[in-house]
Amino acid sequence: MPFMRILFKLRALLFRAGPGAKPPIPPPPAEVAAYAKQHGLEPTMTLDLGGDVKMEFVLIPAGKFLMGSPETEKDRRNDETQHEVTISKPFYMGRYEVTQEQYEATTGTNPSGFKGVENPVENVSWDDAQEFCKRLSGKTGKMVQLPTEAQWEYACRGGTKTRFCSGDADGDLDGVGWYGGNFDTTTHPVGGKKPNAWGLYDMHGSVFEWCQDWYGQYEAGAATGPTGPATGTSRVLRGGTWHLDPRFCRSAFRFNDAPDRRIGVIGFRVVLAGPPSLQSPPPKVPATVQPETKSLKPESPPVPPPADVAAYAKEHGLEPAMSLDLGNGVKLELVLIPAGKFMMGSPETEKDRLSDETQHEVTISQPFYMGKYEVTQEQYEAVTGTNPSLFKDAKNPVENVSWDDAQEFCKKLSAKTAKTVRLPTEAQWEYACRAGTETRFYSGDADDDLDGVGWYFSNSGITTYPVGAKKPNAWGLYDMHGNVWNWCADWYGKYELGAATDPTGPTTGTSRVLRGGSWYGYPWFCRSAFRSIDSPVVRGIAVGFRLMLAGPP
Numbered sequence: 001m002p003f004m005r006i007l008f009k010l011r012a013l014l015f016r017a018g019p020g021a022k023p024p025i026p027p028p029p030a031e032v033a034a035y036a037k038q039h040g041l042e043p044t045m046t047l048d049l050g051g052d053v054k055m056e057f058v059l060i061p062a063g064k065f066l067m068g069s070p071e072t073e074k075d076r077r078n079d080e081t082q083h084e085v086t087i088s089k090p091f092y093m094g095r096y097e098v099t100q101e102q103y104e105a106t107t108g109t110n111p112s113g114f115k116g117v118e119n120p121v122e123n124v125s126w127d128d129a130q131e132f133c134k135r136l137s138g139k140t141g142k143m144v145q146l147p148t149e150a151q152w153e154y155a156c157r158g159g160t161k162t163r164f165c166s167g168d169a170d171g172d173l174d175g176v177g178w179y180g181g182n183f184d185t186t187t188h189p190v191g192g193k194k195p196n197a198w199g200l201y202d203m204h205g206s207v208f209e210w211c212q213d214w215y216g217q218y219e220a221g222a223a224t225g226p227t228g229p230a231t232g233t234s235r236v237l238r239g240g241t242w243h244l245d246p247r248f249c250r251s252a253f254r255f256n257d258a259p260d261r262r263i264g265v266i267g268f269r270v271v272l273a274g275p276p277s278l279q280s281p282p283p284k285v286p287a288t289v290q291p292e293t294k295s296l297k298p299e300s301p302p303v304p305p306p307a308d309v310a311a312y313a314k315e316h317g318l319e320p321a322m323s324l325d326l327g328n329g330v331k332l333e334l335v336l337i338p339a340g341k342f343m344m345g346s347p348e349t350e351k352d353r354l355s356d357e358t359q360h361e362v363t364i365s366q367p368f369y370m371g372k373y374e375v376t377q378e379q380y381e382a383v384t385g386t387n388p389s390l391f392k393d394a395k396n397p398v399e400n401v402s403w404d405d406a407q408e409f410c411k412k413l414s415a416k417t418a419k420t421v422r423l424p425t426e427a428q429w430e431y432a433c434r435a436g437t438e439t440r441f442y443s444g445d446a447d448d449d450l451d452g453v454g455w456y457f458s459n460s461g462i463t464t465y466p467v468g469a470k471k472p473n474a475w476g477l478y479d480m481h482g483n484v485w486n487w488c489a490d491w492y493g494k495y496e497l498g499a500a501t502d503p504t505g506p507t508t509g510t511s512r513v514l515r516g517g518s519w520y521g522y523p524w525f526c527r528s529a530f531r532s533i534d535s536p537v538v539r540g541i542a543v544g545f546r547l548m549l550a551g552p553p
Contacts, residue, residue, distance in 0.1 A: 031197070031198075032199065035059070039090065041059055044059065045092055047140045048140070049102055049139065051105055053101050053102055053105040055098075056095040057271075058094075059091075060093050063154070064084060065159075066082050067084075067153055068081050068218065068252050073250075079218070083223065086223070086224040087151065088225055089225075091273075092272040093147060094200075094269040095191075096120075096269065098267060098269055099120060100112050100118075101118065106136050111262070112264070114186050114264065120206055121268075122187065124268065125262045137522075138522075144270050144273065146210055147271045148228065149236045151271060156200070158197035158200070159197055160197070163251065164177070164249065165197065165204065166194070166204075176205075177240070179240060179242060179246060180243050181246070187242055190206070202239075204239060204251075205241060205244075208237040208238065208266045208267065209238050210235060211236040212235075212236075214229045215236050216232055235256060235257065236255070237255040237266065238253070273457070273462050286356060289356045312367070320336050321336065324413070324421075326379055326383060327382055330378050330382040332413075333371070334549060335372045335475060336369055337370050338475075340431070341364070343362075344360055344362040344430055344529075345359035345495065346440075346529035347438075350440060350529070351524070356531055357529045357531065360498065362503060363499070365502055370432050370477065370546065371546035371547050372468075374483060374484055374545065375398050375409070376467055377394050378395065380398040380409060388405075391463050391541070396464045396466055398544050399541050399543055399544045400539045400540065401544060401545065402539045403487045403512045403534075406423055406487045410423065419549055423547060425489050425503065425504050425505065426489070426531070428548065429488050432475065433473065433480040437473075440528065441481050442480065442528060443473075447523040452470060452471050453473070454470055454483065454517070456525075457520050457522055462520065464483055467479055482516065482521070484518050485515065485517065485532065485540070485542055486515050486516045487513075488512065488513040489505075490513045491505050491507070492511045493509055511534055511535060514533060
C-alpha cells in the first residue's frame with residue numbers, strides 16, 4: 001500500500017474549498033419507494049445533529065448479489081473472489097459521506113486538511129469513526145455504526161454488476177465520482193456527482209470509506225450477512241479516492257489499513273444498525289429524567305427473598321415451575337417467584353442512574369409465576385394466528401408488538417388455557433429480574449458482566465436470538481437483560497414516596513413502561529433499574545413482552 005504512505009506534493013497546492021450548496025434532495029428511486037411501501041417503511045430518514053445540521057439516510061432493500069468481481073473484470077485482484085451474498089434485512093445508509101460540519105457537530109473537532117463544511121471529513125482513523133458513531137448514537141437515540149463490507153458493496157452496486165455503478169469503462173466514472181482524472185487537487189462537497197440507483201452519492205472516489213470489518217480473504221461459498229474475520233490487523237476501506245485512477249474506485253476493489261491510520265484520503269459514511277421500522281420507533285427515556293441528587297432511604301431494611309425457589313415451593317405447597325399448553329406441541333413455561341421485599345430503583349452511586357429510579361422499599365406480598373422466557377414467535381402465533389416479527393425464527397422473542405397487542409394476546413391466552421394471564425407490574429418485573437441482587441445487572445456491576453446474561457448492542461450482531469441462549473438469573477429467568485424490551489402493565493410516572501406494597505403505578509397516563517433493554521441498546525439501557533416508556537400503540541423491532549399468571553398461585 002505504498003500510495004497510502006506518501007504525503008502528496010498536492011498538499012502544497014491545497015485548495016481550501018468553501019461551503020458548497022448541496023443539490024436538492026431527489027425523490028426516492030422507484031424501486032426503493034415501492035419496496036418501502038410494501039414493507040411499511042419510509043424510503044428516507046433524517047437525523048438532527050443540532051445547530052441546523054442534518055444527516056440524511058436512504059433505505060437499502062434486502063436482497064442478494066454477487067460480491068467481488070468476475071475473473072474477466074479489468075483490473076480485478078485476487079482478493080475479490082466472487083461469491084453470492086444475501087443481505088437478509090433492509091437497512092438505512094448515509095446518503096452522503098460524513099461531512100465536516102456533521103463531524104464537528106458531533107465531536108466538536110474537524111481534522112480535515114481540505115476545509116469545507118460540505119466536504120467529506122478526512123484525516124479520520126477507524127477508531128475516530130467508531131467514536132463518532134458512539135457519540136452520534138448517544139446524541140440521537142439511534143444505533144449508528146459503520147457498514148459491513150458486504151453492506152457497503154451491496155449498497156454501492158445498487159443492483160449493478162459492472163465495474164462501477166455507472167458502467168464498465170473508465171470514462172463511466174466521470175459522472176459519479178471524483179477521482180484522479182477529474183479531482184482538481186482537492187476533495188469536493190458531497191453530492192456534486194450523480195447518485196447510484198438507490199440514491200447514494202460518492203460511492204466511487206471522493207474519499208476512501210472505512211468499513212466495520214477486519215480485512216481478510218472471503219470465506220468460500222455463499223454467505224448471509226457476513227461480517228468478516230473475527231480478528232485481524234487492518235480494517236477494510238472501500239470506494240477509492242479523489243487522487244487515484246479508476247481501478248481503485250471499482251465497486252469490488254478492497255483496500256485496508258491499520259485502524260489508527262489517519263490521512264487526507266480517508267473518511268467514512270454510516271448506517272443505522274438493525275433492520276428499520278419507522279412505524280416502530282425505539283422506546284424512549286422520559287425527556288424530564290436527569291441524574292438524581294438524592295435517594296429516599298427505606299424505613300426498614302428489606303427482607304431478602306429466598307434464594308432456593310424449590311425449598312420455598314415445598315414449604316408453601318407450590319410447584320417450582322408450571323407449563324401452559326398452547327396447542328400443536330407449543331408450551332409456555334413459567335417459574336415460581338417467591339414473595340419478599342427488595343429495594344426498587346438504583347442507589348445514588350450506581351453508574352448511569354437516572355432521576356426516575358428513586359430507590360425505595362417494595363414488598364411483593366404474594367408469590368407468582370412468571371414466564372421463564374420472553375414470549376416467542378411460535379407461542380404468539382399459536383395464540384393469535386399471526387407473527388409480526390421482523391427477525392423471523394420460531395424460538396426468537398416476538399417483536400413488533402404494541403402494549404395493546406400484548407394485552408390482546410393475554411386475553412386470548414387466558415381464554416384458551418382458563419388461566420388469568422397478564423403483563424407483570426413494573427415492580428414485579430424488577431423484583432423478578434433482580435432475584436435478590438442489588439447490582440446494575442443481576443450478573444454484576446460492570447458493563448462486561450452483561451455479556452453472559454444478555455444480548456445487547458455489542459454482542460447481538462444486530463438481531464434477536466432464540467430465548468434462553470444466555471445464563472439465567474438465580475430464579476431461573478432468561479433474557480431479563482437485553483434481547484427485546486418487555487412491556488409492563490403500568491402507566492409511566494414517578495415512584496410514590498416511601499415504602500410500597502404491590503405497587504401498580506399511576507392510575508392514568510400517556511405512556512406505558514418498558515423494561516430490560518434490547519439487542520440494540522447500550523449496557524446502561526439494560527440495567528435492572530432502568531425505565532423506558534412508549535405509547536401503548538407503538539410497535540418496535542426491539543419490543544416484545546413476557547407474561548405472568550395473575551393472582552396468588
